[in-house]
Amino acid sequence: MQDAILKFEKLLNENLIHFSSIKSEVFSAKVSEKWSKKEILGHLVDSAIHNLVRFTEINYVEKPYQHRPYNQMDLVNLNQYQQMDIDELIQLWFVVNKQIVRIMKSVYDEALDYKIILSDQSEIDLRFLMTDYVEHLEHHINQIKS
Template identity: 80%
Template sequence: MQNAILKFERLLNENVNYFPTISHEVLEERKPGKWSKKEILGHLTDSAIHNLVRFTEINYIAKPYHHRPYNQIDLVNLNQYQTMDIDQLTQLWFVLNNQIIRIMKSVKDEALDYKIVLSDGAEIDLKFLMTDYVEHLEHHINQIKS
């Protein structure tokens, strides 16, 4: 878990000041059927909101925890990330993820084994969900930086 947390902190700290330096044209360019780089950052913000709730709720809701999916496309559109100021969007993304790091650092070892039931009935545990979140974040950061 410690390696995932260190990677997570590195990803945040390397990119919080970088994203606002990308030109508006590059940030807002859309390719057919794809999100712009700004919308990808918005998606990462939505993901942070939902995972912050998940990582928190699992500690006090009856087990096993039932993972609730969310409509990623609708959220990106409804939150209008394409027209949001990049400095505000970056700060929102950064602050939410810093709170997730606080939770990850304080989670008890036994909580990492809490079972999570996915919408298809498959089971994972909190440790997998947390480490997968960091991998998801890195994947989309690489898309923004490409």
Template identity: 70%
Template sequence: MEEAIFRFEELLDENAPYFPTIDSVILEEKKTGKWSKKEILGHLVDSAIHNLVRFTEINYVEKPYRHRPYNQIDLVNLNQYQIMDIHDLTELWLSINKQIVRLMKSVDEKALDYKIILSDESVIDLRYLMTDYVDHLEHHIRQLRS
């Protein structure tokens, strides 16, 4: 878990100052059927919100925890990330993720083994879900930097 947390903090530290420096034309450019870079960052906000709830709820709800998917496309559209100021969007993304880092640092070993049932009925644990969250974040940050 320590490696994932270290990588997570590096991603936040390196990219929070970078996102607002991307030219607005590049940030807002849309290709058919694809999100703009702003919308990708907005998707990362939605992902952070949902995962913060998951990472928190698993500690006090009935076990095993049932993972609830969310409609990513509708959320990006409803939250209007495309027209949001990049500084505000970056701050929102950073703030929620800093809270996730705090939570990840405080979770105990026993909680990392809590079982999670996915919508396809496969089973993972909290350790996997947290690590996968960092991998997901890293994947989309590569898209934002390309």
């Protein structure tokens, strides 16, 4: 888990600086049919919010934890990330993720083994969910940087 946390912190710190250097019009340009780079960052905010809830909630709700998916497209549209001030969006992304880092650093080893039931009834554990979150973050950061 320590490797995932170190990678996570590096992604946050390096990209806070990098994202702040990207021109607003580059962030807002619709280069694909799905999302602009700004909307991808908004999706990362939504992901961070949902995972922050998951990473904390799993500690006090009935086990096994029932993973609840969310509608990514609807949330990006409803939160109006395309119209949001880019500096505010970057700060929101950074601050929510810094809280996730704090949670990841404080999680007990035994909690990493808590079982999570996905919507398709397959089973993972908190360790997998946390490390997968970091991989998901990196994937979308690479999309923004491309």
